[in-house]
Amino acid sequence: MADTTQGALAPTYHPLPVTIARAHGTHVWDTDGNEFLDFLSGYSALNFGHLHQGLVAAAMTQLRQVTLTSRAFDHDRLEEFAQRLVEVVGLLTTGGEGSLVVPMNTGAEAVETAIKAVRKWGYDVRGVPEDQATIVVAEGNFHGRTTTLVGLSDDPTARGGFGPFAPGFVQVPFGDLAAVADAVDDTTVAVLMEPVQGEAGVVVPPDDFWPGLRALTAEKNIALVADEIQSGLGRTGTTLACELWDVQPDLVCLGKALGGGILPVSAVVGKPEILGVLTPGTHGSTFGGNPLACAVGIAALDLLSTGQYQARAAASGRVLKERLDALVDRGLLTGARSVGLWAGIDMDPAFGTGRDLCEALLERGVLAKDTHEATIRLSPPLSIVQPELEMALDILEESLVALRDEDSDGGSGEDADQGDEPGVSEGDEPSAPEDDAVDPPTEMSAETSDSTDAAAVAKGTRGTKGKSLRGKGEPSELSPTAG
Ligand SMILES: *Cc1c(COP(=O)(O)O)cnc(C)c1O
DSSP, X not given: OOOOOOTTSOSOOOOOSOOEEEEEBTEEEXXXXXXXEESSHHHHTTTTOBXXXXXXXXXXXXXXXXXXXXXXXXXXXHHHHHHHHHHHTGGGSTTGGGOEEEEESSHHHHHHHHHHHHHHHIIIIIOOOTXXXXXXXXXXXXXXXXXXXXXXXXXXXXXXXXXXXXSOEEEEOTTOHHHHHHHOOTTEEEEEEOSSBTTTTSBOOOTTHHHHHHHHHHHTTOEEEEEOTTTTTTTTSSSSGGGGGTOOOSEEEEOGGGGTTTSOOEEEEEOHHHHTTOOTTSSOOSSTTOHHHHHHHHHHHHHHHTSHHHHHHHHHHHHHHHHHHHHHHTTSOSEXXXXXXXXXXXXXXXXXXXXXXXXXXXXXXXXXXXXXXXXEEEOOOTTOOHHHHHHHHXXXXXXXXXXXXXXXXXXXXXXXXXXXXXXXXXXXOOOOOOOOOOOOOSSTTOGGGHHHHHHHHHHSSSSOTTOOOTTTTOOGGGSTTOO
């Protein structure tokens, strides 16, 4: 395994042993030129793939104009960005076309913004006594890493040692409507939850949960806040996961894919009666809504507004689900949950840990990340074409079989028969024609792009060690001196 010692970095992460140097579409390359399919996609920040042409072009164009003004001054992309967010996301909330937008940077800041807004709305509009506001959250949640947000978490690793935590939150089991009903009272200003829990391992609640939350919160004049930072922007086959249940939340937190995988862009979008309480001086951000962020955000929303990414996620998601269910039926997985192009799969602990599976996948050319001990999340770019998806699922199957057989050989989990060269797999060099096309389908209209992509896939990913793929598909506009 590669040395992952990271001298000057605080040990906040335990990365897989791969050092990425380049990426394009659904593919990344390590410093040795080995090629991998990216099945993490920056935790869904790369829904449109790496270096999407349109997003890169939008960023490059804006880089030559103006990148930062602060909100002390307006700039010419800000209102456009807000309008676009209202059209693509605001219309899916109770704010409708009158929705307001608070632009921020990271996902955690969007959630913090929503918490500030619903509290102030609770005091100013609902008349909740000062400092008494409560917010109902779910067990198993992940909303970010600030001190307030880890205080909402019940993950001992995420929260342990970081108290004291902010008061005013009540935790209930995710998916348990009766528990939410019991938890709300006159001080409840909001229910804040992920529609589908990402970090928890793609946990999909019962179908009546979100409609039930909507009815309950509407009846009691409580704000329904959906953290769609990971679930939103196409991942589930819809623009928002809430659409799966025809639910309009009052506020939506967005992040991750809103920045196109280029820079952090987040926002809270929704009901003007709530976000309107954030008057001048009550909230802000030096970088929130900066021109570069707005330019990339607008381009990302443009991609979503065609519906093609959502459709692709839904179609690929059906293939994903079918294949994962088959692995469960064969006893190679103990569980698989999926929605759209997003899955959490559970390893049989007898075969090894989630980490073991991720390392086995890495050796065969697929990047994925374990979330809890035995759970791995699969979330490839939405632009993935079926041959790539099928190939990655073949590799998943092969890896699980290898781990199972290693285990039944009485192996201790040490590498028995796998080479330790990432990206290399023995014996099944694909025989497809050489083809330079590794470009992702940047115009998503084209199912017809599958043929060239299939060739690229068959060529790529496995057995690429030592082949020079460098420079191919490198968008020339990326050159800092271009133009
Ligand atoms: C990633 C994530 C966040 C935090 O986003 P950051 O940009 O890392 O701060 C919040 N909520 C959910 C559901 C997430 O997946």
